[in-house]
Amino acid sequence: MAVELKPLPPVDAIAAFEARKGDLVETFSWQEFWQEEHATSLTVAKSAGFDILKDISAAFEKALKEGRTPAEFARTLRPALEAKGWWGRKFVEDPLTGEVRPAQLGSARRLQTIFDTNMRVSYAAGHWANFERNRKARPFLRYVCILDERTRPAHRARHNLVLPIDHPYWDAWAPPCGWNCRCTLQSLSQRDIDRLLAEGEDLRFEPPEDTFRNFVNSRTGEVVRVPDGIDPGWAYNPGRAGYEARVNKAIAEKIADAPPELVAAAVEERVSSSAFERFVQRPEGSMPVMPIPPALAASLGVDARVALLSAETMTKQLARHPEMTIADYRLLPGFPAKATLAVVDGPLSVVLIRLAGGRWLHAVIKATKSRSAAFLTSYRFTSEERVRKLLDRDGVRIVVDRRKE
Structure with a gap:
């Protein structure tokens, strides 16, 4: 039977x-x-x-x-x-x-x-x-x-x-x-x-x-x-991605009215878990990785309290930036609070730059077109020269500057 x-x-x-x-x-x-x-x-x-x-x-x-x-x-x-x-x-x-x-x-x-x-x-x-x-x-x-x-x-x-x-x-x-x-x-x-x-x-x-x-x-x-055998755009796991989206939504709803420090603590707990380490090693679904403070949320025009890291972006990270370690990724929850610079680069994008251990870290958060969610789309080391070039670009607006603190 x-x-x-x-x-x-x-x-x-x-x-x-x-x-x-x-x-x-x-x-x-x-x-x-x-x-x-x-x-x-x-x-x-x-x-x-x-x-x-x-x-x-x-x-x-x-x-x-x-x-x-x-x-x-x-x-x-x-x-x-x-x-x-x-x-x-x-x-x-x-x-x-x-x-x-x-x-x-x-x-x-x-x-x-x-x-x-x-x-x-x-x-x-x-x-x-x-x-x-x-x-x-x-x-x-x-x-x-x-x-x-x-x-x-x-x-x-x-x-x-x-x-x-x-x-x-x-x-x-x-x-x-x-x-x-x-x-x-x-x-x-x-x-x-x-x-x-x-x-x-x-x-x-x-x-x-x-x-x-x-x-x-x-x-x-x-x-x-x-x-071969999979249509373009379908080479992922729709079931698991949908399940993860539901879990992330539940997390977001749970912290929707929480003060910023509790939101940061919830994200910190998730990123410090063994589940996040498995996600970095073999991306599946998505993970909440960075709290979005009210000032940054206002700059992006989003209601989201947390930025997500998708499996697709994580896969690209592994291919393009193999030098990034799990310890580097575990800096993400504290990134907004410790960012040296935060700049708005276009209508949907915020760039966070942090000087850590003598090296600059560069993180990009992008809102979805509907502005109801936000994703981490890039995370890498950068140089001071590239930071200067970013600040010199037309239309870039500084929202946080701690270089003199």
Whole structure:
């Protein structure tokens, strides 16, 4: 008898979606929003200028809570989208280039994709919360495909793959692995594995070797390596990222009304933990790393009390700045209070510079477009000459200067 994949109580999926719905970001292209960013925010491509995200968010939340079908979701939503002009093919202006070109806005097919994608991502995050709760009793995950003519060959090749829940393979190969991906993960105990093997199930315990292709993000120009079989923008773990976003939201709500010193203490405790050390060694999800004092929050125009460090940024840090140690990263919670300089560099970015042990440290905090959250996007050593060049740039505004203290 095979292990049954029991339906997930929607409470976890709903909680995962609620961690995203507060940050609605208008975008022109799906490439503007990359991987883990979807765990903390909700966006729809070509939504800029149409004021439709609240309508889509509310309709999807109702569909999730009431178990509505894609057809019901579309039927409820279409009149509001048509009234706001977001329907059919229209000429729209690309805010990045100024080019005016035809684009598909709302349609029955697009609403199906929006519904399907958000439903699968929400349920993946809900499942991951369940995995975390039960990881002692069920420490393994099994990749499960729907085996029919629509299944992608690369996904089929991973059907019945069984690995520990903390195996790095799940960093990229965790469903959904692309648009309209129907694969899922199932938690197993050792007894489940033994029973499946006894029943003749062809379980696999070594992942297939990945091959990669280059993908150029046309919005940023960045070239990224994408595993073959995974759509660009999906080479991350949506379930774990959503779970981490929910945890971070809970932390943020817990300290929302706390005085700054308690916020700093809460972040300090998290960054000093063994969980943070594991995060630095093998990035997964995101971590709160720096308190945002009221003065800096006002400079950024954000309500967030804490800056997050995403797995994507941490991965880039490891590649670009291998000289940074765990001890350097554990300076982050005290950074704002001890910063030698803090400057506003553009509408969404604050640069903190600290002289520590004779060396300058440079940290960048950026707010999301909706200004409801903030992320640490860069952390490195720098030189005094580069500090001077930064201060000489047009538009840079100093908000903290302790050089003479």
